[in-house]
Amino acid sequence: MSQQEDLATIRYRLDELVQRVGELERTVDQLRGSGGRPGGTTAERKPPERTELVTIPDVPYNHALWTDSDDEGLGVRDRHAP
DSSP states (O other), X not given: OOXXXXXXXXXXHHHHHHHHHHXXXXXXXXXXXXXXXXTOOTTTSOOOOOOOOOOOOSSOOOGGXXXXXXXXXXBXXXXXXX
């Protein structure tokens, strides 16, 4: 292929990519229920949902909670793994 053919192919693929990204953005907008572009007015945009943070204490877990548990991937305690 000549350089001109290569450039024409690249332009065609780039145009196709831009078109598909536009379709994807419209699909995402429809799924969000906004019907418009993501950068719409502030009245159209919903504030992001806030998730509640959970604090995990630094103290060790109570080992009595794990007395009857299996070691994942190793089988039951006091038995040989297959």
